[in-house]
Amino acid sequence: MLYQGEYIKKLIPQRDPIMMVDALVSVDGDVCETELAVMDNNFFIEDDQLLSEPGLIEHIAQSASAFAGYRCVVKGEPAPVGYIGEVKKFHCYRRPAIGDVLKTTVTMGAEVNGITIITGVTNVNGEVVADTQMKIFTADE
Amino acid sequence: MLLKDKYFKVQQENILTPLHGVYLIALLPDADVYRGHFPHKPVCPGVCNIETIRECAEMLTGKNLMIKTIKQCRLTAVATPEVCPLVDVTVMLTPNQDSSAYIIQASIADAETTYMELKGEFAINK
Numbered sequence: 001m002l003y004q005g006e007y008i009k010k011l012i013p014q015r016d017p018i019m020m021v022d023a024l025v026s027v028d029g030d031v032c033e034t035e036l037a038v039m040d041n042n043f044f045i046e047d048d049q050l051l052s053e054p055g056l057i058e059h060i061a062q063s064a065s066a067f068a069g070y071r072c073v074v075k076g077e078p079a080p081v082g083y084i085g086e087v088k089k090f091h092c093y094r095r096p097a098i099g100d101v102l103k104t105t106v107t108m109g110a111e112v113n114g115i116t117i118i119t120g121v122t123n124v125n126g127e128v129v130a131d132t133q134m135k136i137f138t139a140d141e
Numbered sequence: 142m143l144l145k146d147k148y149f150k151v152q153q154e155n156i157l158t159p160l161h162g163v164y165l166i167a168l169l170p171d172a173d174v175y176r177g178h179f180p181h182k183p184v185c186p187g188v189c190n191i192e193t194i195r196e197c198a199e200m201l202t203g204k205n206l207m208i209k210t211i212k213q214c215r216l217t218a219v220a221t222p223e224v225c226p227l228v229d230v231t232v233m234l235t236p237n238q239d240s241s242a243y244i245i246q247a248s249i250a251d252a253e254t255t256y257m258e259l260k261g262e263f264a265i266n267k
Contacts, residue, residue, distance in 0.1 A: 015177035018186060043174065046143055053208035054188035054195075061188070081179065083219065084187040090211035090261075132211070 001025055003070065011069030012062055013081050017043045020059040024066045030109070032070070034063040036102045050095040056102075056130040057087060060120035063104045064136055068116070082136045085115060090132035100124045114138050142196045148172040149193050152227065154200070160234040160243075162201040166193070170222035185220040190257050194247045197230045202243070204265050209242060211261040220249070220256040227251065234263075241265060 003011055004023035012021060025033040036059050038045070044055025061084050069079030096102060102122050109117040114137050121131045145151070153165040168185060175183035191214060199206050220228070228251050234243040242264040249257040 013179050015180055018174050018177040044143065052143055052192060054192040057191065057211075058186065058188040083184075084216055086216065087187075087191070087211050087214040090208075090214075092208055092210075095207070 002027060003066070008066065010073055011066040011079050013079065014062060014065075018058070019062070020044075020055065021062045021066050024070055025103075027067065027070060031105060031107050032063070032067040034059075034066060034104045034106065036104075038096050038098055038100045038102065040098045042098075045098065050097055051100075053090075053092045053095065053130070056092060056096070056122060057084075057090060057132065059102055060104060060106065060118075060122060060130070060132055061134060061136065063106045063120060064108065064116075064118045064134065067106055067108055068136070068138070080138045082116075082138050084134060085137045086135040088133040088135075090130070092130045094124075094127070094129045096124050096129055102129070111138075142199070144189060144192050145196050145200075148174060148189055151200075156201065160201070160236075162197065162232050164197045164200070164230040164232070165227060166197075166230055167227055168220070168222040168225065170226070172222070175222070183221055183223070185222070185256075187214075187216045187257070190216075190220065190249055191259065194230060194232065194245075194249070194257070194259055195263065198232045198234065198243070198245060198247070198263060201232055202234065202265075206243070206263040206265060209262045209264040211259065214257065214259040214261070216257055218254050218256050225251050225254065225256065228256065237262065 149166040155163040
């Protein structure tokens, strides 16, 4: 684990109740891995005790945000605030349940004019539960 | 529903056909999510607006819908409860071939600005 617990807050600007990454597990070039354990108090847990699909999108977006934050903090710069500009080709194959651990791989493309295209794939126990592409734009401030 | 009456409140519904509705909603500035998105700087999480579209589609159809596919969802402007306290959520549905899902086209906008445009496929009975 590279960053987990309180340290993940150095990488992403989101806070309780909408923190959707527990740990940045590894970084290798343009690829990172993250984790999130789905708890019963997760903001996106619905009445049927399963995670809603937008919760998966937010988890992938925050995984990319943690990756971007990591790249900045290792250079001694503050973590940027990123916004989702576009969600494309999102598929949800299964909604995760309480107790599931999401393992997500994010591949980051090149940044052009403050816009970065990423792809994210989320697994639970080796089964793909969601995948997507996203455009993330970074605020100037 | 996850966000109805917590993140948004329906002010008016305009059901044009059983598959085409426009919901005027208020974005509630006291919603819990703004404690964390972001501290001292409330910005509507894009995913909460996607969830709002899903919940409006569920109100229109009276069915539980699962977001199976988002072909494209463009977030064209930053929405906040201060910038756009009232927005129209427009939902247009077309049943797919075997009626297991709806093809959805939806938007969130006010008179001046479009905040979100979404195209996808929502499966029936999640």
